[in-house]
Amino acid sequence: MKNLKQTIFYYLKVYEKFVSTSISVGVSFRTSFTLLLLMDLFFYFSTLLSVNFIYDHIQMIGPWDKNHLLFFISFMLGIDHLHMTLVSESFWELSHSIRTGDLDFALIKPANSVFSVFFRYFRPSTIINIFVVWTFIIYYGIQVKLEPLSWVLLPFLMFLGFFLFVVIEFNIAASMFWLKEGLGINFLRMQLQQLARWPNFIYASIARKFLTVCLPILLVGSGPIHFLYDYGKWPLILSMVAASIVFLFILKFVWRSALRHYNSASS
Numbered sequence: 001m002k003n004l005k006q007t008i009f010y011y012l013k014v015y016e017k018f019v020s021t022s023i024s025v026g027v028s029f030r031t032s033f034t035l036l037l038l039m040d041l042f043f044y045f046s047t048l049l050s051v052n053f054i055y056d057h058i059q060m061i062g063p064w065d066k067n068h069l070l071f072f073i074s075f076m077l078g079i080d081h082l083h084m085t086l087v088s089e090s091f092w093e094l095s096h097s098i099r100t101g102d103l104d105f106a107l108i109k110p111a112n113s114v115f116s117v118f119f120r121y122f123r124p125s126t127i128i129n130i131f132v133v134w135t136f137i138i139y140y141g142i143q144v145k146l147e148p149l150s151w152v153l154l155p156f157l158m159f160l161g162f163f164l165f166v167v168i169e170f171n172i173a174a175s176m177f178w179l180k181e182g183l184g185i186n187f188l189r190m191q192l193q194q195l196a197r198w199p200n201f202i203y204a205s206i207a208r209k210f211l212t213v214c215l216p217i218l219l220v221g222s223g224p225i226h227f228l229y230d231y232g233k234w235p236l237i238l239s240m241v242a243a244s245i246v247f248l249f250i251l252k253f254v255w256r257s258a259l260r261h262y263n264s265a266s267s
Contacts, residue, residue, distance in 0.1 A: 014111055015119060022089075022122035036125040040084065044077055044132060047197075062201040068229070069199070071140035074133070075158065076197045076221045081126060081133045082162045083193075089121035091173055091189060095182025098262065107259070114255055118170060150228045157224035157237070164240050165196065165220045167247040174251070177258035196220045216243045 026033055051073055055066040064072070094117060097103040106116040141151065169189050176182045192215075200208055200222040211218045216239070223236035 011111065011115065018120055019122045023124045026124040033125045036123070037128055040126055040129050041132065044136070047073060047077065048136065062199065064199070067140055067143040071144050072199055072221060072225045074136040074140050075225055078133050078137055078158050079162045079165065079220065081130060083166065085123050085126040087118055087166055089123055090118045091169065091186055093121060094173055095176045098176055103262065113259065114170065114251070146228060154228065157228070160240055161220040161224055164244045165217065167244055167251060168215065168217060171247060171251050171254050174254045174258040177261050192217050219243060
């Protein structure tokens with residue numbers, strides 16, 4: 001237990017340094033900092049307004065009315081906010097690091113290489129918008145009359161959804177070690193994000209089964225929200241936990257294979 005505490009404290013201190021350096025770089029370019037902040041706000045409002053526009057023409061989509069879908073969208077914006085703040089920058093840097101050999105500096109650090117690679121870059125401009133995102137989540141959560149237990153579980157389920165999605169993304173990003181070029185892989189990730197931002201019931205049967213079982217990105221948002229609306233859907237949460245564990249084991253194998261394939265700039 002003592003060693004576990006020391007390890008957690010160590011990684012927290014390392015991440016503190018990652019965050020501090022990212023903030024120093026981020027605030028040094030004030031125009032870029034402001035534009036990124038405004039870009040995120042535009043994305044949030046345009047996404048919610050598009051749902052409002054759809055419900056101007058229909059009453060229900062599947063089993064959900066407008067407020068139920070808007071709460072789902074707000075929940076996914078919360079996951080997107082975590083993603084943009086904590087890991088999104090690192091995906092775009094990875095292919096450049098592989099090609100130039102800058103990855104060497106991450107691999108020689110006395111820390112887990114997955115941690116050093118994917119959590120190195122923190123986006124400070126995004127963190128400011130946490131108040132906007134959670135305003136939407138709380139407002140639409142009230143509209144759908146979430147129970148007190150659901151409010152307590154909400155942050156944990158959001159983190160679980162975020163964790164499942166990034167573990168899947170880590171596995172996909174590892175292919176950059178073989179392809180060398182990361183633009184296509186990053187656009188593939190973005191398309192998966194688009195698929196996950198809509199509830200599972202809008203997809204046809206075959207696509208829904210594939211994106212729930214084989215590549216379970218539909219569990220990221222649909223699992224928690226279906227459970228919050230109906231506690232009888234608890235198998236979805238169990239499936240998310242199981243999928244997270246499975247993809248962690250896959251990542252362990254894939255990442256080791258990727259590092260063996262990596263040609264260091266010093267080799």
